[in-house]
Amino acid sequence: MNIPSGHTEDLIERLVGMDTTSRNSNLQAIEFILQYLQALGATCRLTHSDDGRKANIYASLGPADKGGVMLSGHTDVVPVDGQAWTSDPFRLCEKNGKLYGRGTADMKSFIALSLAIAPEYVRRGLQTPLHFSFSYDEELGCIGVRRLIADLDNLPVRPQFCIVGEPTMMRVVAGHKGKRSLHCQVHGKECHSALIEGVNAVEAAAELISHIKTMQRRIRTNGPFNEKFNPPYTTLHTGIIQGGKALNIVPKECLFEFEIRSLPDDDTDALEQEIRQHACQTIEPEMKSIDPKAGFAFTVNDDTAGFQLADSDPAVCLVTTLTGENSTFRASFGTEAGLFNRAGVPSVVCGPGSIEQAHKPDEFISRQQLAAGTQFMERLLNYLEQ
Numbered sequence: 001m002n003i004p005s006g007h008t009e010d011l012i013e014r015l016v017g018m019d020t021t022s023r024n025s026n027l028q029a030i031e032f033i034l035q036y037l038q039a040l041g042a043t044c045r046l047t048h049s050d051d052g053r054k055a056n057i058y059a060s061l062g063p064a065d066k067g068g069v070m071l072s073g074h075t076d077v078v079p080v081d082g083q084a085w086t087s088d089p090f091r092l093c094e095k096n097g098k099l100y101g102r103g104t105a106d107m108k109s110f111i112a113l114s115l116a117i118a119p120e121y122v123r124r125g126l127q128t129p130l131h132f133s134f135s136y137d138e139e140l141g142c143i144g145v146r147r148l149i150a151d152l153d154n155l156p157v158r159p160q161f162c163i164v165g166e167p168t169m170m171r172v173v174a175g176h177k178g179k180r181s182l183h184c185q186v187h188g189k190e191c192h193s194a195l196i197e198g199v200n201a202v203e204a205a206a207e208l209i210s211h212i213k214t215m216q217r218r219i220r221t222n223g224p225f226n227e228k229f230n231p232p233y234t235t236l237h238t239g240i241i242q243g244g245k246a247l248n249i250v251p252k253e254c255l256f257e258f259e260i261r262s263l264p265d266d267d268t269d270a271l272e273q274e275i276r277q278h279a280c281q282t283i284e285p286e287m288k289s290i291d292p293k294a295g296f297a298f299t300v301n302d303d304t305a306g307f308q309l310a311d312s313d314p315a316v317c318l319v320t321t322l323t324g325e326n327s328t329f330r331a332s333f334g335t336e337a338g339l340f341n342r343a344g345v346p347s348v349v350c351g352p353g354s355i356e357q358a359h360k361p362d363e364f365i366s367r368q369q370l371a372a373g374t375q376f377m378e379r380l381l382n383y384l385e386q
Contacts, residue, residue, distance in 0.1 A: 016104060017092070025053040025054055027055060033132075042059040044057060047144075056144050060132075068384070069131065069160065069384065070132070071131070072132075076135075077103040077106065085362055086361075090102060098366050103363070109370060110166075110351040110352060117381055141181070162315075162337070162345050164336055164350075170325075172320050175308030177229060178303075178338060179259060179304045183299040189290060193248045198290070205255075209258070226263050240255075243255065264306040304334040309341070313346060314346070316348055
């Protein structure tokens with residue numbers, strides 16, 4: 001059996017040509033996938049965003065009373081604004097054995113490979129189900145897939161295994177860190193900088209950020225450690241800070257955003273609580289002695305679960321068999337696999353292309369990686385035939 005490479009590339013071209021940047025609607029892509037799979041007899045379910053501008057699709061081929069294997073990916077891509085592309089990012093371009101375009105690596109090529117095997121699945125009349133899960137707003141914090149996962153409760157049987165096709169160069173990723181990002185709004189009291197009755201929100205924010213940095217140094221030195229990850233410990237990072245209007249005004253407001261990328265076995269809740277307690281118990285008392293309204297307000301922006309499966313786990317064994325690999329890896333970036341695993345669907349990350357290309361100008365996937373992805377899908381069909 002041979003999956004036509006031309007069909008796969010046609011699908012990549014169609015998908016790349018749809019600007020599904022996260023700020024835009026993804027309904028054009030979802031409608032295309034819906035019609036493609038329905039024409040093959042798939043049963044399809046859509047779950048929409050609150051405003052109706054975006055949707056997930058969950059589709060199934062084969063019997064409804066068996067688990068089967070799910071292929072999962074996200075339809076949204078990151079912006080190209082300000083990037084120096086040498087070709088139109090939303091028009092597939094081939095050069096020297098590489099296909100260029102936004103989403104070629106992350107991760108429309110995997111979606112195309114998944115769709116390309118559907119006709120062959122139907123032709124063979126396979127009886128082990130094949131499922132497709134394509135989501136919205138993964139790049140904004142795995143937002144859309146949470147609704148798709150909740151909708152799985154309405155199915156007679158959940159998928160037995162899930163393969164999330166993020167770009168791993170077809171290596172098997174059996175675990176990745178979790179990510180929790182928080183927005184912190186610091187409220188102070190404005191006054192002239194020559195006076196002392198103000199509460200400096202910027203300085204209060206700086207104190208807490210300094211404590212977060214101290215926590216990072218402690219973890220870097222004392223752990224916990226897991227050498228399968230790089231770096232082999234949980235990381236904390238402050239990436240955005242804004243505050244102040246003029247040098248001679250004590251700033252009333254300051255906001256900053258920070259994140260915790262945690263090992264799967266680390267206690268993210270405890271780390272967050274330590275940060276909140278330091279703000280409340282160490283920094284706020286002095287602030288409130290001047291103005292009771294001063295203080296910190298935290299909002300969780302993103303909470304994406306990490307996961308780690310043993311190499312002996314059936315899901316890991318399946319995917320390593322399909323790739324022909326003998327080893328597994330761990331990733332520091334997050335994916336939807338953590339949420340699927342937390343929901344009880346054993347999930348492994350494996351897909352064509354390199355994460356090094358993701359989010360960059362002139363993003364590409366090599367024909368060599370597409371060939372490896374095609375071979376993987378052919379082996380998957382053989383597995384489903386057993």
